[in-house]
Amino acid sequence: MRRSTLAVQVGVLARRSVVRTLRQPAMVVPSLVFPLILLAINASGLDSATRLPGFPTDSYFQFALAIPFVQGALFSANSAGTNVASDIESGFLNRLALTPLRRVALMMGQLAGILALGLIQAVTFVVIGVAFGSGIAAGVSGALVIIALSLVISLAFGCIGAFVALRTGSGEAVQGVFPLFFAALFLSSMALPRNLIETDWFRTVADWNPVSYMLEAIRSLVISGWDGEALALGFACAGGLALIALVAASSALRTQMVRT
Amino acid sequence: MSEAAIEATDLVRDFKKGPRAVDGIDLRVEAGEVYGFLGPNGAGKSTTVHMLTTLLPPTSGTARVGGHDVVEEGPAVRATIGAALQEAALDPFLTGTEHMKLQTALHGMRRAEAKSRSGELLARVGLTQAADRKVGGYSGGMKRRLDLALALVHEPRILFLDEPTTGLDPQSRSALWDEVQRLASDSGVTVFLTTQYLEEADVLADRIGIIDQGRIVAEGTPAELKAEISRPTLEIIPAEHGELARTREVLARFGEPANSSPKGAAVLLSEGEAQLADVVRALDADGIHLQHLQLHAPTLDDVFLAKTGRSLEGAAEEEAEQPDPEQAAAA
Numbered sequence: 001m002r003r004s005t006l007a008v009q010v011g012v013l014a015r016r017s018v019v020r021t022l023r024q025p026a027m028v029v030p031s032l033v034f035p036l037i038l039l040a041i042n043a044s045g046l047d048s049a050t051r052l053p054g055f056p057t058d059s060y061f062q063f064a065l066a067i068p069f070v071q072g073a074l075f076s077a078n079s080a081g082t083n084v085a086s087d088i089e090s091g092f093l094n095r096l097a098l099t100p101l102r103r104v105a106l107m108m109g110q111l112a113g114i115l116a117l118g119l120i121q122a123v124t125f126v127v128i129g130v131a132f133g134s135g136i137a138a139g140v141s142g143a144l145v146i147i148a149l150s151l152v153i154s155l156a157f158g159c160i161g162a163f164v165a166l167r168t169g170s171g172e173a174v175q176g177v178f179p180l181f182f183a184a185l186f187l188s189s190m191a192l193p194r195n196l197i198e199t200d201w202f203r204t205v206a207d208w209n210p211v212s213y214m215l216e217a218i219r220s221l222v223i224s225g226w227d228g229e230a231l232a233l234g235f236a237c238a239g240g241l242a243l244i245a246l247v248a249a250s251s252a253l254r255t256q257m258v259r260t
Numbered sequence: 261m262s263e264a265a266i267e268a269t270d271l272v273r274d275f276k277k278g279p280r281a282v283d284g285i286d287l288r289v290e291a292g293e294v295y296g297f298l299g300p301n302g303a304g305k306s307t308t309v310h311m312l313t314t315l316l317p318p319t320s321g322t323a324r325v326g327g328h329d330v331v332e333e334g335p336a337v338r339a340t341i342g343a344a345l346q347e348a349a350l351d352p353f354l355t356g357t358e359h360m361k362l363q364t365a366l367h368g369m370r371r372a373e374a375k376s377r378s379g380e381l382l383a384r385v386g387l388t389q390a391a392d393r394k395v396g397g398y399s400g401g402m403k404r405r406l407d408l409a410l411a412l413v414h415e416p417r418i419l420f421l422d423e424p425t426t427g428l429d430p431q432s433r434s435a436l437w438d439e440v441q442r443l444a445s446d447s448g449v450t451v452f453l454t455t456q457y458l459e460e461a462d463v464l465a466d467r468i469g470i471i472d473q474g475r476i477v478a479e480g481t482p483a484e485l486k487a488e489i490s491r492p493t494l495e496i497i498p499a500e501h502g503e504l505a506r507t508r509e510v511l512a513r514f515g516e517p518a519n520s521s522p523k524g525a526a527v528l529l530s531e532g533e534a535q536l537a538d539v540v541r542a543l544d545a546d547g548i549h550l551q552h553l554q555l556h557a558p559t560l561d562d563v564f565l566a567k568t569g570r571s572l573e574g575a576a577e578e579e580a581e582q583p584d585p586e587q588a589a590a591a
Contacts, residue, residue, distance in 0.1 A: 008365055012362050013362075016362055023353040087351075091347055260314045260334035
């Protein structure tokens, strides 16, 4: 019998990951609906913030449009972590370990599911933003860059979710970590530009929080057009986090998927 | 001597937290044999299977499966074996056909060959009609049968089945037994089967190893093991429940007490069935009237009792209170 190639392994596992994700409406729908609910609440409740001197736009909806892209990515962490944990708990990972599967193929296949969910989210949020009059200052190509950055952010948080699942082997642990991701979102420049945050400790945390730079990169494309520095920082934070999380998840997979 | 399908020498597995799960196991399973590995929960059966299937490195000792060392030649071992481990490891969101596609692709089968093999295996386990339904809607028996079909995709010479019928209804259990027997007799597959069911080991296995607290305490064919005990159990139910204590006293003169129904008393006859007439006479002399009398031939549970001092059922309850070695490993 032939040995399956890496491409075949990645292909079948990616297909499984995407199919599995799309067949769980309870995982896909909240990741679309909840960020939009938060967007609606923020846009209607915090509109007076636009009157602050130095606020970058007169539409809080346009300012807040960046939030769903990151919040949706946080759901990717939950989705990826839960799927991986369920594979460990059910013994499916052992079934895969008994085939000639390479670990890298398993990781890449899993990431395909994260990216599929991330793509659905990003396209939905762009369409809704435009439909409700936000406009994208950087135009169509800017919208494509927003989608690309959203995918990198989804990848980063998805890999963190996978890492937690692979380290603990438990779906409950993944659920337990989920609120921490939201704390990271709230302790960023989510609600106000960093220079307008008056509380010192909050501004310091937001300055050190990579989520701030992810939001600001998307926000720059929506509000002001092409801003090289904001984009570089956003991609660097998302890409760096994705790389660290991917290395950590791959290492945890080596421990979890033991075979001689 | 020809090479064994499975051979282990002084196999040990320790976990950081918890007891030594496998404590120096030696075993030899010949090609084409169905070997039953019988023991209560937590006895070390699954840990042994995990080591033999390369999913867990042994702490010490050696094992060869299909002629390959489980530590040094993991990929070669995996190419030789199929395994259906505890709890059918399936994805509830995929269909039976999608599981087969995934498994055949990972084993490097060409599309046409994979399609034909999948169809053949799904038909063999009676899942053709359900093949395009999501596995989440399958019954326990259907999941186990799909699990078995997946383990057979690459035509393994050696098959590991870890408690394949646990939790199944009698009909599903019987269907799975038929399939295992067919695999062994028609295809010459070597089967290493763990179970906590005496009847399952008795029906399926050519030879049985009884494992308790990580050690093999007895090994042989079911007939050999029962012959080792050679003492039948006599169970008596007195006509009046009030006579139960006196019945026990009388029976105690003829051997060690044995497990019985709540209404009766039982004894492992120390000198065999020849004592039956003496027992009846003694009961009659004491004025005890009988409602029911039954002589049981030795069972594997008797063998387990004789070798470990506990019944298999009692041991299972006792072990259930101990930490699970696999969980301890994960901890």
